[in-house]
Amino acid sequence: MTVTSLGIPRRLLEFTIDGAPVRAPEGSTILDACRSAGKDVPTLCQGDTLTPKNACRVCVVEVEGARTLVPACSRKAEAGMEVRTDTERARHSRKVVLELLASSVDLSTTPEVAGWLKEYEAKPDRFGPDAARLDEEPRIDNDLYVRDYDKCILCYKCVDACGDQWQNTFAISVVGRGFDARIAVEHDGPLTDSACVYCGNCIEVCPTGALSFKSEFDMRAAGTWDESAQTETTTVCAYCGVGCNLTLHVQDNEIVKVTSPHDNPVTHGNLCIKGRFGYQHVQNRD
């Protein structure tokens, strides 16, 4: 018989969200509790497989007694907390943050943002036509993926996925400071000169499409990318004995990209270069 470890039993904390009493296990974030209570709080830099850097600040909520708003994605729930998710104050900050982001980067491939811009009545145009933007050309320096930093919101997810949270390669970091801060590899060179091992785990976590498969980038450019026409099939990688789960995204009978289920206990969404990019032989029909 196998015994599943349940870990140390966790105490339940009692507190309120929008006036209603809720209970959440010790260690949960406010966001966890909101989601289990069926409350919707927008998030951008939070990711299910990473410790959030709480940098985007769209998830801010009001906590009774706190001087400033707090990020729901990373603040741990405490017993007796009174959390308000939808006050005028929190909505104002979310609206302005969305405006600031949308005025400075291209959010056209960021899911859900269009809906939030509408919901919060954000008007990114009001900063005027001269508002500073990134305005960078996509960097295409290898055959596997493209870095389009014009779409980067500096959520730090790729840095964390490449660094100490998953891959331990440390090829990516934030460079510069303030509005000039950018994601880059060492010496801001091409990817091919960097420490990158092409696992693609950064693409897996990027919320905006700033990092994307070359296949997806090319198809988008050609106007042939059509998510509604794609099927997803999850299978087991055949390359080695680790046994990672692969999700093949297929459009018109061609694999267009490979991801991995985030809830898989082996990969947590991560793969290596072979599992992620080594699918050409499957489609070789000669």
Add this chain to the structure above:
Amino acid sequence: MDLHFGDSKPTDEERAAVDTLLGPPESSWEGADRSDADLRWARGGREARERRDLLLPGLHAVNDRIGWISEGALDYLCRRLTVPPAEAYGVATFYAMFSVKPRPATVLHVCTDLACAAAGSAELCAGVEARLGLGSGVSVERSPCLGLCERAPAALAVKAGDPVRTAVSAPATVERAVLAASSPGSAPEEPAAALAVPQAGDPSLMLLNRVGVVDPASLDDYRAHGGYTALRQAFAIGPAGVIREVTDAGLVGRGGAAFPTGRKWQATASQPDHPHYLVCNADESEPGTFKDRVVMEGDPYSLVEAMTIAAYAVGAHKGYLYLRGEYPRALRRMEHAIGQARARGLLGDDILGQGYAFDIEIRRGAGAYICGEETALFNSIEGYRGEPRSKPPFPVEKGLFGKPTAENNVETLVNVLPILTMGAPAYAAIGTGTSTGPKLFCVSGSVDRPGIYELPFGATLGELLDLAGVRDGLRAVLLGGAAGGFVRPDELDIPLTFEGTREAGTTLGSGVVLAFDDTVPLPRLLLRIAEFFRDESCGQCVPCRVGTVRQEEALHRIVERTGADAAADITLLREVGRAMKDASICGLGQTAWNAVESAIDRLGAYE
């Protein structure tokens, strides 16, 4: 960790700069030539990785010697420390004093910040640039406040080499700044620190009583003037006794946040996790602030003694003095004082024969205001980008290297000396009920005697300005620095206490009092403040990273406009400012809009 290094090699000089700091490499794993032994054993990994905190000193070593940091030098440093080059590049590009692009060996930092702007830094810059054009071997860089506001306008020359040479020119003229840049070795000595203290020699001073009286280089002189009696008293009453005295004295932090020091020390001392650390925040990059510099230059042993007492109270055996990179003289004085104290058994394994061990390491900042924020400062010491961490957890629980840490401002620490020598009740009797003791104020701008003033809490703004000889035509006073707020000339009866300024809807901050007369164009000043925060934002969170830019743009648009023409942009400023205050990660973004907001509301800047 997969460490990947490119093909760039360091020059001999770059290698020497790194090896002088770290010693010669022991194996090819660390960047030495390959030897037979390297084929049989591998060293590195964990053991070497623990030296990550030497990254900032390493970057300084290269930048000091060469003037900039090349790919080869950075890669070599990374090999020596087992740091991924991408991360080190991220760190090197974070600091204003480092360059990863070639530049001349000499850099002249010309201050263009508030006090200097009012004293004509624009003309100074133009004049200096006209004289030191391309090919002069000098790179002229506009700088935020150099902490020399009492002698505005100011310039600092740094000439790379072995050793690096620095020269300060303040008050600067074009001739003197050019001279400092072209031969920093022979530039005239700076005026004594005491000249920044108009009250110097006044026997009633408690914090500045030795500035200008003792020889800052002499430990004996320090002792002859009462030095080290407070430490003896600390040993007599024990760590808990020290914390009790500091708590009873009602000491609150002087670094800007006004947190009760006794509570911070108690919380640190009682943490079960060890080791504990003490950090002295001597980053002082708030525009208009220069008090910590004057204390370190004029009475350096007092800080060594105060740090020893604080460490003893919180149970720390190691302390870091994080000293602003633009303070060459304070650095020399503190290095000397720490060395002398160590040689005489006042730092080290057995201080004063009491069996207590404590030592101080100095860490130089490299041009980043944000590194004054307490958690950003920890990251900076640890060799990471100086980005603030989210709180909680608070430093008293998880601070430097993830361990319980008490971090205090220089002025806060030196207050502990009179508390221990005169006793808590006598100290608490000074000032007001909730703001006790003496306070240092940095007065500059339109006054005849700019400098550091020491007054008991409770004196009014008007009294302070009278002491400093405020000039006619006062238009506004900036209280608390760029993160503080403006007040009007008819509000000079504001008592200079934490509660008094709060009641008046403003803040005492770090004790800045910058006076502006009506010759100073207010909109330009506000633009400079906005530019400062945009430049100094770490870039981590959206409200601050983008918000500071959008605010600066709006201020540019309305620089020549008033009334209805400015209304839409003022609404925009307010909305962005509110979100920055509410949703930014750290105090920089939360306070960046304060001064401009107060100028609009209290001074009617655009009416």
